[in-house]
Amino acid sequence: MNTFNVDVLKSFSVQVLTTLGVRQKDANTVADALLKANLEGVDSHGISRLGVYSNRLKDKRINPAPHVQFEKKGTSVLTVDGDNGLGHVVSSKAIERGIEMVKESGMVGIGIKNSNHFGTASYYCQKACENNLAIIAFTNSPPGIAPWGGREAFFGTNPIAFGFPNGNNPPVIIDLSTSKVARGKIILADKQGESIPDGWALDENGQQTNNPAEALKGSVMPLGGAKGYALALAVEILSGILSGGAFSPNVNSIYQETSKEPANVGHFFILMDIEKFMPYETFQFSMDQLINQMKETPKAPGYEEIRYPGERREKEFQLRSKEGILLSKNVQDELINLGNIVNVPFPQAMSSHNA
């Protein structure tokens, strides 16, 4: 394990992406989203993904310089065709447009088709919160979860995310896959040569497995049984059908080497202008009251504090912003290799650790 300076990793990412034809502004967006994930402790969605995005840009399965098309319908619907651009680029542009619209209308629904993996949903939730908005975000993804009663991966692990600004506290950021665990964690375990716990996944024959490579060929268990299946279906309909995109068995994995087809991932965002519901200060006051009141309730055995979603993420962000980002040897080797291919030297570590 080596520790790296975040700005140096960001700069490396931008150089790699621009070398592959991504516009400077768009490369900055992607690098910002990736490194934000690392800073927040969500390494599964961080710079470890740069390699696969780069491969897909190289073999033209992702369009480095998309012409994203927007169409406004009614006062509060925005439909977006991502032109097969990087998901972070397409989604960030869509959120920017949505923010302009929602200040007028109060609510905006954004359906996005022809996109790609957009990283963490929380990244877009934070953007909304910075603009005093509440948000619900959904995305589909390649097949991961079997329908209830089935044994073939059909739905993506389809996250649902929420963002709510707070008063004196960092925002409430909820970002959860509708699978028992995010597929990204299984991908990372595979990359780091680790096994996965019981109950996370089934192999392609429907048998429980601890081998992440076998799990990636099989299916991930839904969150809380049949309810998780129902939530995955809802996310699929919003992101894959109402967006005008593809639904999950037709969403291609960026990890699939054999296919040359675009991934055609769909996203769905709902933006809410809090000011249209009440004075913003009233909302902030109530949010602080809720969080503080909750934190003061009696603790369960073994717990010293009650944390709200987004709190640990923010603490980790503060810590890693100071101390740097730890990369495993596997991830580092992959990035060095990537740097060699595109002729961008991978930076020196700040320090090394045995881990």
Next chain:
Amino acid sequence: MNTFNVDVLKSFSVQVLTTLGVRQKDANTVADALLKANLEGVDSHGISRLGVYSNRLKDKRINPAPHVQFEKKGTSVLTVDGDNGLGHVVSSKAIERGIEMVKESGMVGIGIKNSNHFGTASYYCQKACENNLAIIAFTNSPPGIAPWGGREAFFGTNPIAFGFPNGNNPPVIIDLSTSKVARGKIILADKQGESIPDGWALDENGQQTNNPAEALKGSVMPLGGAKGYALALAVEILSGILSGGAFSPNVNSIYQETSKEPANVGHFFILMDIEKFMPYETFQFSMDQLINQMKETPKAPGYEEIRYPGERREKEFQLRSKEGILLSKNVQDELINLGNIVNVPFPQAMSSHNA
């Protein structure tokens, strides 16, 4: 157990409610919602609730004839003050207004405060689907779930519901509590003198219990651990804060005999006009394709078919519409007693069973 004709039970419910000062149209709405739940097999939210609603109307904790106030903000926000009316009445009026607005704007957010228990969220989802709309519905409820790391019931069991029209199939209706099980199931078990399975709930000392009465004093486990807690929090913020209402520890239970305070339940609805996203026929076509494709995937051991959420509900509805509604002796005795109090005779059963 006795079987009753649905129209006869509906008529009884309407008479009880109007006797207690509820307007005829509003009584019809409540009776329709209650009996729809029974017909769909969701007995926990059916006519078994009539007694407690009636008690609260009698002791003036629920306003029988509310003046529901609406305010439109921007083009797509509707804020609603329910004037402490029955939740079914307030929510149905709000949905009607929202449907008018959404045909213009494409998206509508409805925040409702000063309401009461609204029955099943699926009832409002069905109304939206009948109007070719997609919907997401949320409501808070009296404390049921402890925050993750805590041991005191703080959040309601806070359901999340989705409704999506289909093409040739009945709509997809997803309606799930963010607790492991709906509190209504524990209330019904208590009423029917049944025990509850392991893992459903904790008693007030934080110990696992199979006694529904002890569970109702304690807390219900969240869906899938910490993720269920996060979802319950999101529902609380939308229904209890963004609505301008009360958040959960301040939401009063209609089952609490000692309090004279209004429940102050909050709801939140998001309506989406599918036509603004794409031609309605295209949506229907894709929905049928999704459902059919899913149903054709290989089955898991022990399953003969894959069902989508809303499918069993619809089958049960067809069956019970023909065969009538089965009421347990406890529920029946309670309704006979209620009839005696308000001087409305409880109807005769169609047939009786030993169960």
